[in-house]
Amino acid sequence: xxxxxxxxxxxxxxxxxxxxxxxxxxxxxxxxxxxxxxxxxxxxxxxxxxxxxxxxxxxxxxxxxxxxxxxxxxxxxxxxxxxxxxxxxxxxxxxxxxxxxxxxxxxxxxxxxxxxxxxxxxxxxxxxxxxxxxxxxxxxxxxxxxxxxxxxxxxxxxxxxxxxxxxxxxxxxxxxxxxxxxxxxxxxxxxxxxxxxxxxxxxxxxxxxxxxxxxxxxxxxxxxxxxxxxxxxxxxxxxxxxxxxxxxxxxxxxxxxxxxx
Amino acid sequence: xxxxxxxxxxxxxxxxxxxxxxxxxxxxxxxxxxxxxxxxxxxxxxxxxxxxxxxxxxxxxxxxxxxxxxxxxxxxxxxxxxxxxxxxxxxxxxxxxxxxxxxxxxxxxxxxxxxxxxxxxxxxxxxxxxxxxxxxxxxxxxxxxxxxxxxxxx
Numbered sequence: 501x502x503x504x505x506x507x508x509x510x511x512x513x514x515x516x517x518x519x520x521x522x523x524x525x526x527x528x529x530x531x532x533x534x535x536x537x538x539x540x541x542x543x544x545x546x547x548x549x550x551x552x553x554x555x556x557x558x559x560x561x562x563x564x565x566x567x568x569x570x571x572x573x574x575x576x577x578x579x580x581x582x583x584x585x586x587x588x589x590x591x592x593x594x595x596x597x598x599x600x601x602x603x604x605x606x607x608x609x610x611x612x613x614x615x616x617x618x619x620x621x622x623x624x625x626x627x628x629x630x631x632x633x634x635x636x637x638x639x640x641x642x643x644x645x646x647x648x649x650x651x652x653x654x655x656x657x658x659x660x661x662x663x664x665x666x667x668x669x670x671x672x673x674x675x676x677x678x679x680x681x682x683x684x685x686x687x688x689x690x691x692x693x694x695x696x697x698x699x700x701x702x703x704x705x706x707x708x709x710x711x712x713x714x715x716x717x718x719x720x721x722x723x724x725x726x727x728x729x730x731x732x733x734x735x736x737x738x739x740x741x742x743x744x745x746x747x748x749x750x751x752x753x754x755x756x757x758x759x760x761x
Numbered sequence: 762x763x764x765x766x767x768x769x770x771x772x773x774x775x776x777x778x779x780x781x782x783x784x785x786x787x788x789x790x791x792x793x794x795x796x797x798x799x800x801x802x803x804x805x806x807x808x809x810x811x812x813x814x815x816x817x818x819x820x821x822x823x824x825x826x827x828x829x830x831x832x833x834x835x836x837x838x839x840x841x842x843x844x845x846x847x848x849x850x851x852x853x854x855x856x857x858x859x860x861x862x863x864x865x866x867x868x869x870x871x872x873x874x875x876x877x878x879x880x881x882x883x884x885x886x887x888x889x890x891x892x893x894x895x896x897x898x899x900x901x902x903x904x905x906x907x908x909x910x911x912x913x914x915x
């Protein structure tokens with residue numbers, strides 16, 4: 501590899517690392533800083549990056565460095581925080597000089613091959629989480645049991661229906677309606693006693709927590725553009741969930757008449 | 762007292778389960794669970810002693826953020842790993858639910874009231890994160906030996 505090819509490979513490596521971070525819910529400042537650090541370590545001084553919520557613009561070019569420009573669109577994937585951690589660790593190790601460029605590329609590929617969470621454990625985790633929330637929000641043990649089932653069904657719905665066939669907005673709408681429907685069923689025919697408690701606990705599974713927290717952190721570190729987009733995404737999520745719940749309540753009222761509860 | 766213990770354990774279980782949903786690496790589960798539970802218990806204690814929901818959420822968020830940064834520096838991992846799952850119990854899901862419920866049942870003033878309190882809670886979370894975010898990184902390195910000179914973002 502001559503010097504020019506080497507520096508282009510560095511830019512490609514930085515882009516790949518940035519992409520991995522961004523699509524798995526890292527903050528904007530972390531993405532930019534990691535890419536900047538990789539480039540500086542391998543001696544591409546003129547590299548500059550502009551990171552948005554769903555894209556990275558990168559360029560380099562000076563007397564010493566070759567011309568390089570790339571725009572890549574990066575749709576937000578599932579949040580795999582373990583990948584973010586692994587890339588973070590990798591960039592540390594790159595800086596302390598443990599990797600050549602080729603090795604670092606291979607390491608990134610390894611990270612992408614890290615095994616994901618299993619569907620079964622995801623479903624079990626949301627059942628357990630919802631049951632715990634039910635207790636935290638003042639439910640009885642019966643509510644806790646009913647909520648566990650509601651959480652189980654909701655996560656199955658999210659994995660097999662929302663994530664596969666629905667857009668984000670419609671997915672949240674349908675999710676909110678589904679939660680309310682399941683909780684109404686569990687209250688009328690199952691062990692549930694306190695409908696509100698069950699619905700509130702189960703809704704927690706749908707809440708866009710990653711966008712919300714990351715948006716705030718982006719705004720705190722003055723990345724207003726991306727932060728605003730993420731916070732907006734979270735607020736839209738909250739609003740859609742609420743509309744879904746309202747929709748289901750209204751239908752229930754129409755069909756069975758009178759007050760809920 | 763027993764009630765608080767149940768609450769602490771429930772919050773711990775919920776936070777760990779959410780850590781799994783967000784794909785947090787497994788060896789961070791105990792710490793993450795502890796941080797989430799500590800935040801929740803502080804929120805409950807403050808709220809039950811008359812501090813009001815918004816103030817309680819503010820202080821609980823600040824505690825969660827402080828602990829997250831503290832442990833992130835020591836484990837050399839992103840703050841996000843502890844922060845996101847830890848903050849979930851404080852997110853105003855109840856406020857959203859009640860405002861929708863009152864809206865549907867035509868109790869508009871109650872709906873506005875609970876919607877507004879949900880908004881206040883969200884603002885408290887934002888403030889808590891932003892305030893602690895501004896603390897300089899070196900405060901969180903107290904008691905650590907400095908093996909590398911570079912300050913790194915967590």
